[in-house]
Amino acid sequence: MFSKLLSTAAVVLAATQLVSAQTYTDCDPTKKTCPDDPALGTTVTVDFTKGANSLFKVADGTTLTYGSKGAVFTINKETEAPTITSNKYIFFGKIDVEVQAAPGTGVVTSFVLQSDDLDEIDWEWLGGDTTQVQTNYFGKGDTTTYDRGAYHDVANPQENTYKYSIDWTKDYVRWYINDAQVRELKYADAQSGTRFPQTPMQIKLGTWVAGRSDAPEGTVQWAGGKTDFSQAPFIAYYKSLTIQDYSNGVANAVKYSWANGSDGSYQSINVITGDASSDDETSSSSSASSTAKSTKTSSEITSIKTSAKNTLTTVTASASASASATASASASASASASESASSSGSETSAVADSSSSASATAPPASIPTTGGAMKAGFSTAAIGACLMAAFML
Template sequence: MTPASATTRFSASLLSLLCVAAAVTALLFDEPTISFSEGFTHLFGNDNFIRSADDRSVRLTLNRYSGSGFISSDLYDHGFFSASIKLPKDYTAGVVVAFYTSNGDIFPRVHDELDFEFLGNVREKDWRIQTNVFGNGSTKRGREERYLVPFDPTEEAHRYSILWTPDHIIFYIDDVPIRELVRTEELGSEFPSKPMSVYATIWDGSAWATSYGRIKMDYQYEPYAADFSDLVLRGCRVDPVQQVDAADRCAEAVEDLMSADYARLTPMKRAAMRRFRERYMIYSFCYDQHRYGNVTFPDCDYVSPEHTRFGEWGDNQFPPEEIRRRSLRRSRKTSAVADSSSQ
């Protein structure tokens, strides 16, 4: 079965899955949304950053001169972070839209990060979603997973959420859990544990984003626009200078966070997550022997349907330049922060 025919076949079943799960978990995301100015501030991009008149949504654009982005006004000691995102239309090869948490500006060598990255493509080809986890500066071996996007993310906004507690991390798409990372003793410091900010950006990822950099951005289609709305920041705010008391001061807030419905994966939600992963995950670091050889990660379990999909899609065939991709992305994000401080 070719990737194109597989996508067509699986699209209807995922939409059905999302609808069923949303109906079952309708109250999971009963979190108040905030205005932009209540929790965020402009990061970089000047005229490429457009705030709505009612302050409830933001448009980030990318052209040949600059991308754009915003950042939470505070650091958070764990939390639940969510946004509805509508991605750019038409030819989007090389475009990267990101919704993520990081503390790289404070801990550049031992930083933590949780990523939702949206990877553009040529016209009539699917966007792909990538999640990644870095803990304590473990950038040499990111925990990347990549999934098909069987709905059209350019037609309407979809909700993307990250739950981060001291015990586990869960990524959600439209109320469906798609990935969980559980903290274990074996995982050690590679589980993100330091306070992080929340970011949203759009930038030129031509070096790696589409077909591993073989297809570049075409600026005749500029500007590329991504819309962010329904912003949610739930967590314990932390002073970036006085972080030593964060654990004690935030204990009650973290306990409250861990008691939320979306922090508990019931058997029904686990079944929905398993179906999603078996049908739509096309890459996982767990199965990538080209990059990691026979290294065994403590957070990996062998799941036969996932491994089969991994092999079918060929996303394990990394060209040599892929080795440099992570450092390029890190430098891109770092330069974005640097640009913001000079504007």
């Protein structure tokens, strides 16, 4: 098992290479005023066997095909990291994804939820590990501890299609494989809730190369070794998704608005509602037909405005086809350690000629791991592994 193969020396190496979150955000609402997040506000099913779906934006440099097994994510070279990101957010909810992971040592398949202030919930599959899948979570991009990752038994995920689910509420996160629960995170267990994922999130699906020739040693070890591209292509299939947006219990949500001075708590998020039959632009622009419903009390607002805000620096480094080796978006953005047990983390993967990112599986003190989260509409900007790991939005 991969979780048992990594040495203490590798863990130390990974820790020295990852000093910050593996994530990146275009606008952190806890630090400045940002645009409202468009809400999904309902339940939808996406069937990729029928082709592309308008709910998802394809990242720059990503080319997908579609067939009887769903959306086809193909990697032929180490700079490729095909990724798609939802253009709507959910504010708590349940997501079921049917996926067949990509094979190949060093190749990572990722299913990630990520918010504007770097809350994150993940599933990650290593192409060379035929017996396990990893889960992880992050709150506010904080990687100061390495006790969040977990491993779960699953037979040949690169050859079989399974349903992987995340049920996310203000009280808990639960992970399921084929409807069987394999893990639970309670609010209070995430540093008394301060590191519990609790802000509106996008859904990101993709694959990336952690076994790049220029990846940090700890990342390569976590991924199982260097990727042998003589065995390419490496293909993952995403068949379907069912997405339920709980909207924090508010009906007809059209937008999620962060209160000024938000500390990143779910109580500081306002749910903007409107006529469910009207489009998002009409609902959000008409103050007469839209009503802001706050999930916080006036005393909580006061507390939020007076509380100290978390600050987390995320750094991204440009990568180009001619640039010197940058860590693979997923790999470069994360080289952490992951516990071998049974939830999900931050993602980033740096790519030279295609945009990508990956989600990181944060580990306990015994296994270096890295993960790749996909940044919405991946640009050609890649996350430098030598810098503070950046995670995609």
